[in-house]
Amino acid sequence: MNLPLYEQLAIALTAGVLRGAVYALVALGIVLVFRGSGVFNFAQAEFGTTGLFAAYWALTVQGWSYPVSFAFGMAVAIALGLLTERLVIHPLRDSSRVTLLVGTAGVALAAIGLQFWLFNETLVMSMPKIHDGYFTTPWGAIVTMQELITLGVLAGGAALLALFFRSPSGLAIQAAQQERVASELVGISVRRVSMLTWGIAAALGGLAGILAGPYLTFSAGFLSFGAVGSLLPGFMAAVLAGMRSMPGAVAGGLLVGAIEQLSSLEVFAESIPGAGAMILFVFLLVVLLVRPQGIFVGRAVTA
Amino acid sequence: MAILEIKDLVVGYGAFPVLHGIDFVVEEGEVCVLLGLNGAGKTTTVTTIAGLLRPTSGQVLFEGSPLGRKPPSSRVKSGISLSPEGRRVFPRMTVGQNLKLGAWSQRRSPALVKRQMKLVLDYFPRLAEREHQIAGTLSGGEQQMLAVARAMMSNPKLLIIDEASLGLSPTLARVVWEATARIASDGTTVLMVEQNAGALPFADRALVMEKGTLIRTAVGEDVKNLDVRAAYLGA
Amino acid sequence: MTMMITRKFQAVALAAAITLTVPACGQKSGVASQVVVGGVPGQVAADGSIVPGTTAADGSAVGVPGATGGVTGGTPTGGGSTTGGGSTTGGSKTTPSGTGGGGEAPPATAPRSGGGDTTGVTDTTIKVGIHAPVTGAAAIPQQSFEKAVGVYFDMVNKKGGINGRKVEVKFEDDQFRPDTARARCKKFAEQDKVFLIIGGAGADQIDACARYAASASVPYLSAGVHETRPGQAPLSSLSTYFALSLTYEQQTPLLARTYKASYNGQKVAVITADNDSLDNFHGKAVGAIKAAAGSNLAYERRIPKNTTSDAPGIAGEICRSGAKAVVWNASPSSLLNVAKVLTCKVGFIGPGLTNGLNIVAEVGCDNIANARFYSPFPGMDVMRRNAEFVNAYKASNGGSAPDDLGAAIYGVESLVGMILAATGKDLSRESFMATIGKVKQFNNGIYPPTNFSSRFGGTAMHLLRADCSKSEFVTEKVNVRP
C-alpha cells in the first residue's frame, strides 16, 4: 500500500495537528504556571491523568452520566492543582527554581503512585468517547469526532483565556506575575492569584486528560509518558513559545504534534523505531540554536 | 486627631530586631517627612504600616483603631497607600494599566476610578502624554511619578512615599515633591520617607531615625529650624 | 480426572541419567546428547528437533557430574544448604511445604540419584523457581501472578507431595525485562539452588532466562514462544529448554487455517511486534497467509513493542488497506490501543498467551469482538468447571475466585508436576529431562497433550474467541492441531 508522499504528508499533518491539540492544552498550562510562579511544572500532565482517572471512576465504576463524570474529573484535576499550590508551591515560594521543579516532579510521581495504588486491579483502562463518530477527509486521513471536539475545546479555551487576560482579573494575574510586592500594595491578593493560576492550569491539564483519555487505552502516567505522552511535547511547545506567549503555546503545540507525526511517513516508520521523538528533538535543537528565545514569542503583554 | 499612630513598634527580620520600639503620630492633612541614614529602619517602618511586615510587638493605629494583622489589601481599602521604595511599577504594562491597577481596591466603583485617573494625570501631566507607553521603558523620574500616581489611584487618606527623590535630579525631585505638596493640600495626608533634606521645606512634621529608634521630632516652625546634619549625627 | 499419564512410567536407567538431553522418541537410544555450558548452536536442526546423531558427532558429550561443576552438588545434596527452605525472598511466595524433616534429614537419607545432578532435591523437598512479570507488564494486574503462583503445588503438597517430596516454590518478579529475568534466574540457580525453573509469561523474559538456565544446566520449562532470535542460538539448541505448548512459528498454519475458515476471499493484514525474536514468526506468518490469501494479503507491518502514539497511524493503515482480518502478534496493550482507534471492523487472529486474557476482552470489547486467539490453556468458561483447579485456587487464596492467569500458571505447574511425578523417586536433572523425552505424552487436561519429539513439545492449541456479550474469551475449540 504505497500512498504518494504528498498524501502521506497530508495524512500525517492532519493526525499531527489533532494530537497537537492535546499538547497545546498542556503547553498552555505550562506557560501559565511559568509566568505565574516561575516554575517548570512537571506535574502539568498528571493533573490531566488524575482528572481522567477520576472521570473514569465516576463513569464506569459509579455509573454517573458523562457530563457529571466529566465535571467530576475536572473538579479533581483542579483540586489537585490547588493542592499543589498550597502544599508545594506556596511553602517553597522562596526556594530556588530547582527546588520548585523537584517539588512539581514530586507531585507528578505522587499522582502516578496514587493512580497505581487506587487502580491496581484495572491496570489498563478504557473510556468511551463523547461522540463515537468519525469521518475520512478527502486526502484519506481519518478524523474522529473526539479529536475534533478536543481541537474545538482548545480553540474555545484559548479564546476564553485571551478574553480573561484582558479582563481586570486577568490583568491582576499579570500584575502579580510582574511585580509581587506592588501587587500586594495595590490590594491584589498574590496568594489568591497564585491559586487562580494553578487552578486554571490544572483545568487545562484536566481538559487535555479527559478529552485525550478516550483516544486510546490508558494507565497510570497516561498523559505524562503513557499512550498520549504530552509532558515533553508540551514543554517543547512551551519553549517554542518562549515560555511566555499563550498564542505561542497553542501554535507550538500544534506544530510539535505535526512534526512528531512526520515519523509515520513510510520513509521513517519501519526503518527507524521511535522516529517521532528523534525528529522532534532534532527540530527543537535546531530551533534553540537558531532562535534561542523561541519562535512563537508574541508580545508578553496581552492587553 | 492623629490619622496614624505608632506605639512602641518593634519589628525585625527573623530573630534580628531592626526597629527597637518607636512611637510617633501623623496628624490628618499634614505632610510628614521621615529622615534617616541608610539602614536606619525607615523602609521597615513604612512597610510595616502598609502590612507587608508583621511587627514583633507594638501597634499601628489608623484613624484611631489598631490595624492588627490586617493584610495589605484591606489596609489599602481602608485608605493607606504606599508608593514603595524602588518604584516597582509593573514593567510590561502600559502607564494606563499601571494606574488602573493602582485602583484595584476600588474596582467596584468605576466612577471613583475615573475621577482619580483624571486627578492623578492632572498632578502628573507627563504621565498623561505617555498613557500608552510600556512602564518599563519610562525614565527613572517618570517611573517615580508613576509609582506615586499609582498609589494615589486608590484615593487614599494616607499616602506613604518611600524615597521619591532617590536617583532623581534635583529638579525632577522638586517636581515630585511639589506634586506631593499639591496632593496634601487637596486633603490627603502624606508620609514621606527621605534621605534628602531638600524635602523638609514641604513638611509640617519631621522625624529623624537612627539605628531603629526615633531620635528627633520637629513640628511646624521647628521643622525649618531642624539642623539635619546635627540630627544625622545624633546631636 | 484431569491428571492422566498416558504412558506408564519406567524407572530411569543409569544410561538415561548420563543422557543429558532428551533423545528423540523413536530414535535409537543410548546415544548421549550433550550438555555443554552455554549450549552449542548448530548441533540442532533449525526446526527444533533434536538429532542425537549430530550431537554425538560433536564428540564432546560429557558425563554430567563433572560437566556441571559448581552448580551440581554431586550426589546427595546434604541436609544443609538446599533444604533450608525457610528463607523466602522478599515478596515472593513460598509454598508451605513442611520441610522441617528435610532440614534435619541426615545426609545418609538423601535421595539416591544414580549419580545425576540433584541440586534442589532432598528426600522430602523439590525446590522450583518461577519467574513472571508481576510488575511492568501493562494489562496484567499485579495480584494475579501473586495469587496464581504455587496454587498447584500447594494442592499437591497437601496430598503428600510428589513421590513423597513437597514442592517448594521460589517466585520472582522479572519486571517484564529480559535483563531482570536473567538476573532472577541466576539467583534461582546460584542462591536458591532450585531444581528447575518455570517461565510464567513474557516471550523475551522466557528467552533470556532459558538461555541462562541452559548455561547453568538448570531445566527450564515454559509455554511455547518464539523459536529463534537473530544472532543467537535457536531455543531448540538449548540443552535444558522445553516448550510445553506450540511455538508461535508452529501456530502459523493454524492462523492461516482460521483465516480461510472465517474470512476466505477477504483482505487480510499481518501485524507483528518488532521484537527481533518475532522476525522468524513474522516471515512464516506472512508466508502462510500469502499462501492462503494470495493477493488478498493487503498489508503487513511490524509495530513498536509498546504501541501507543503510533496506534492511530497503524489503525488508519489497516482500515485503508481494506483488511477484514488481522493476524496479530504483539502485546495486548498494543492490541487494545490499535483496536480502540480502528474506524473499521476487523477480526483479529493470533497466537494467544496474553492476548487471550480476559482483561483484554474486558477493556477491548467491542473493538475486539470475535477476536480469535490460540492459547495453551482454555478459557475460563472451561476452567471454571475444573473443580480441582477452582478448589485449589480458592484454598491458596482465601476463597477468591480464580482468574485466567491463575489457570495459565496452574496449567504449567501441573504439567511440570506430572513430569516430576513421572520421573519417580530417583529424581535428578538428568532423569527429569530424560523422562520428558521418554514419556510420549503428558496430558493434564488443561494444556493440550505434549509430545516431545523435539524441544517444542506442543501438539495443539485451544482456540479462544472474544465474546463481548460476556466480556470474556470463550473456548471455541480445544486441542486444535496444526
Ligand SMILES: Nc1ncnc2c1ncn2[C@@H]1O[C@H](COP(=O)(O)OP(=O)(O)OP(=O)(O)O)[C@@H](O)[C@H]1O
Ligand atoms: N529582608 C531583610 N532581611 C534582613 N535584614 C533586613 C531586611 N531588610 C532590611 N534589613 C535590615 O534592616 C535594617 C533597616 O533597613 P531599612 O530598609 O528599613 O532601612 P532604610 O532606613 O530604609 O535604609 P535606606 O535609606 O538605605 O533605604 C538594615 O540594617 C537592613 O540591613
Ligand SMILES: [Mg+2]
Ligand atoms: Mg529604605
